[in-house]
Amino acid sequence: xxxxxxxxxxxxxxxxxxxxxxxxxxxxxxxxxxxxxxxxxxxxxxxxxxxxxxxxxxxxxxxxxxxxxxxxxxxxxxxxxxxxxxxxxxxxxxxxxxxxxxxxxxxxxxxxxxxxxxxxxxxxxxxxxxxxxxxxxxxxxxxxxxxxxxxxxxxxxxxxxxxxxxxxxxxxxxxxxxxxxxxxxxxxxxxxxxxxxxxxxxxxxxxxxxxxxxxxxxxxxxxxxxxxxxxxxxxxxxxxxxxxxxxxxxxxxxxxxxxxxxxxxxxxxxxxxxxxxxxxxxxxxxxxxxxxxxxxxxxxxxxxxxxxxxxxxxxxxxxxxxxxxxxxxxxxxxxxxxxxxxxxxxxxxxxxxxxxxxxxxxxxxxxxxxxxxxxxxxxxxxxxxxxxxxxxxxxxxxxxx
Amino acid sequence: xxxxxxxxxxxxxxxxxxxxxxxxxxxxxxxxxxxxxxxxxxxxxxxxxxxxxxxxxxxxxxxxxxxxxxxxxxxxxxxxxxxxxxxxxxxxxxxxxxxxxxxxxxxxxxxxxxxxxxxxxxxxxxxxxxxxxxxxxxxxxxxxxxxxxxxxxxxxxxxxxxxxxxxxxxxxxxxxxxxxxxxxxxxxxxxxxxxxxxxxxxxxxxxxxxxxxxxxxxxxxxxxxxxxxxxxxxxxxxxxxxxxxxxxxxxxxxxxxxxxxxxxxxxxxxxxxxxxxxx
Numbered sequence: 001x002x003x004x005x006x007x008x009x010x011x012x013x014x015x016x017x018x019x020x021x022x023x024x025x026x027x028x029x030x031x032x033x034x035x036x037x038x039x040x041x042x043x044x045x046x047x048x049x050x051x052x053x054x055x056x057x058x059x060x061x062x063x064x065x066x067x068x069x070x071x072x073x074x075x076x077x078x079x080x081x082x083x084x085x086x087x088x089x090x091x092x093x094x095x096x097x098x099x100x101x102x103x104x105x106x107x108x109x110x111x112x113x114x115x116x117x118x119x120x121x122x123x124x125x126x127x128x129x130x131x132x133x134x135x136x137x138x139x140x141x142x143x144x145x146x147x148x149x150x151x152x153x154x155x156x157x158x159x160x161x162x163x164x165x166x167x168x169x170x171x172x173x174x175x176x177x178x179x180x181x182x183x184x185x186x187x188x189x190x191x192x193x194x195x196x197x198x199x200x201x202x203x204x205x206x207x208x209x210x211x212x213x214x215x216x217x218x219x220x221x222x223x224x225x226x227x228x229x230x231x232x233x234x235x236x237x238x239x240x241x242x243x244x245x246x247x248x249x250x251x252x253x254x255x256x257x258x259x260x261x262x263x264x265x266x267x268x269x270x271x272x273x274x275x276x277x278x279x280x281x282x283x284x285x286x287x288x289x290x291x292x293x294x295x296x297x298x299x300x301x302x303x304x305x306x307x308x309x310x311x312x313x314x315x316x317x318x319x320x321x322x323x324x325x326x327x328x329x330x331x332x333x334x335x336x337x338x339x340x341x342x343x344x345x346x347x348x349x350x351x352x353x354x355x356x357x358x359x360x361x362x363x364x365x366x367x368x369x370x371x372x373x374x375x376x377x378x379x380x381x382x383x384x385x386x387x388x389x390x391x392x393x394x395x396x397x398x399x400x401x
Numbered sequence: 402x403x404x405x406x407x408x409x410x411x412x413x414x415x416x417x418x419x420x421x422x423x424x425x426x427x428x429x430x431x432x433x434x435x436x437x438x439x440x441x442x443x444x445x446x447x448x449x450x451x452x453x454x455x456x457x458x459x460x461x462x463x464x465x466x467x468x469x470x471x472x473x474x475x476x477x478x479x480x481x482x483x484x485x486x487x488x489x490x491x492x493x494x495x496x497x498x499x500x501x502x503x504x505x506x507x508x509x510x511x512x513x514x515x516x517x518x519x520x521x522x523x524x525x526x527x528x529x530x531x532x533x534x535x536x537x538x539x540x541x542x543x544x545x546x547x548x549x550x551x552x553x554x555x556x557x558x559x560x561x562x563x564x565x566x567x568x569x570x571x572x573x574x575x576x577x578x579x580x581x582x583x584x585x586x587x588x589x590x591x592x593x594x595x596x597x598x599x600x601x602x603x604x605x606x607x608x609x610x611x612x613x614x615x616x617x618x619x620x621x622x623x624x625x626x627x628x629x630x631x632x633x634x635x636x637x638x639x640x641x642x643x644x645x646x647x648x649x650x651x652x653x654x655x656x657x658x659x660x661x662x663x664x665x666x667x668x669x670x671x672x673x674x675x676x677x678x679x680x
Contacts, residue, residue: 071584074588076584076587076588100590100591100592101590102590103587103588103589103590104589104590107588108588108589109584109585109588109589111581111584111585112581113581115579115581115582115584115585117582117600117603117604118604119603119604119606128585128589128599129589129590131599132589132590132591132592132595132599133590176589180589186588
């Protein structure tokens with residue numbers, strides 16, 4: 001079911017926005033309207049739906065209208081025309097009071113530059129959204145502490161924002177948004193102000209959190225890497241218009257037009273790379289002679305659905321699924337013999353061109369194994385290692401995770 | 402052909418006359434209120450012996466700023482007492498406290514309005530310029546006409562002179578609150594008063610404190626002038642000294658003003674710089 005529906009949304013900034021919308025509908029472009037009337041088109045005819053529990057990424061360069069879109073969702077900006085519908089309720093026609101209610105309970109926002117109150121402690125910042133709802137101090141403290149624990153900030157309740165690093169500040173921003181227990185989380189370039197390593201950590205943590213919380217997240221970014229990593233679906237915007245909506249792999253595989261293609265292509269160097277270039281060290285493997293319980297705990301530790309099984313000399317035997325392990329533990333089997341499936345795993349040579357394996361990697365939940373001619377496991381290729389190669393500025397794609 | 406002279410002065414005099422006659426009742430109310438405030442403030446201060454007052458100030462100074470200011474305050478007030486100027490200082494303090502309190506009571510809300518409503522700002526700005534730059538002697542006479550001689554016109558002219566920085570800096574402080582914080586406030590569903598009291602005012606506080614500090618300093622600089630229309634206190638000590646060519650007496654009065662000025666300045670500034678470092 002669609003949690004949030006956006007229909008024919010327009011925003012024109014200027015002296016006569018309605019006129020601007022009319023001009024857009026007559027087919028005039030953004031530049032033309034700016035030249036003729038001096039009005040700026042923020043976005044034109046934006047349509048999309050966000051499903052419950054989905055991470056929906058809106059991606060575009062600066063000036064593409066993505067920030068305008070997200071601000072129209074909680075009406076920090078009032079759209080000139082069109083509808084925003086949350087759970088069947090139309091936000092665009094709501095009275096101020098009702099709207100404030102929605103902002104307090106249904107939607108929370110995380111900001112690019114954190115937007116923390118410098119005169120309040122971490123705890124008091126986190127409580128802000130509850131405080132304006134006049135929730136009792138004890139209750140809001142409990143909720144805020146819970147949210148802070150969720151983002152890993154226990155023990156920092158009494159710190160002030162300027163005592164924290166950028167990454168920690170944004171955790172507070174996230175905790176403040178989560179404390180309200182909103183259904184929809186709006187994240188406006190939430191990680192863009194962070195340095196690359198911290199950003200990557202925060203992305204991982206958001207993914208983990210999302211596993212637990214299953215919120216509907218709308219995430220804005222200008223970074224395709226981030227969009228691919230986080231998004232269940234991505235919406236690409238340019239000049240205030242929606243260019244393409246789709247799953248990350250769809251967008252990479254079938255760019256809707258030249259603009260998207262340029263984005264994707266400039267990053268698609270997959271033709272040049274071999275399996276050895278992009279493989280990563282397997283996080284973990286299971287020894288075929290060990291007890292299934294060991295392998296199962298490894299699976300749980302890393303959240304794997306399947307684990308690769310090797311014997312002496314790291315020779316690959318096959319893979320076994322977590323559910324099969326569970327079964328084996330239940331039945332009290334002493335080793336992994338018998339439950340290891342040899343042909344579950346695709347084996348490739350280190351010099352295989354990765355174009356040949358993109359399909360199979362993206363579809364399977366078992367990693368593709370890179371083996372040398374003696375059958376020794378050298379590395380694995382998983383979905384993210386393929387996607388990473390398509391992003392510029394990633395060196396030769398060596399995975400460092 | 403000669404350009405006719407505009408009768409600005411005559412018109413102003415007419416207006417003053419008209420107001421004085423027609424609004425006499427209103428002025429009487431203002432006069433009584435301020436008189437009441439000043440006399441009770443003075444009674445409040447003179448109620449305690451000078452050393453109790455000195456200790457209280459020193460304690461506040463210690464809390465706000467530190468040991469240095471606490472010792473300075475203690476010695477400063479003792480110094481004033483040894484000059485036999487404590488009684489005069491009490492009247493001066495009463496004037497300043499009353500004037501500052503009234504200036505804040507009107508200045509802060511006006512500053513908020515000015516920051517939030519553009520036309521208010523447009524109208525206020527030239528008025529504030531006028532209040533700050535018009536020589537004090539010009540409104541001293543009308544003040545006497547409206548409020549008679551004594552502490553009341555002194556307080557009024559002090560307010561006129563010292564209120565503009567409160568309004569200006571409150572306005573500035575609120576405008577300086579980063580747009581993203583305002584957005585955050587809105588995004589979490591703040592009502593207008595929650596926005597004001599939970600976000601805008603706390604963040605503007607260091608700037609507002611600077612305004613309060615300026616207000617107090619400007620009030621002090623008005624004491625001597627105000628003594629010309631019969632306000633007692635340190636100003637009249639200086640004035641009597643100057644008029645009688647008693648150089649030493651005028652100097653002593655002046656020194657006492659400086660001591661009070663330094664104590665009050667550091668007391669209000671100490672707070673400002675502490676808050677500023679937190680932001």
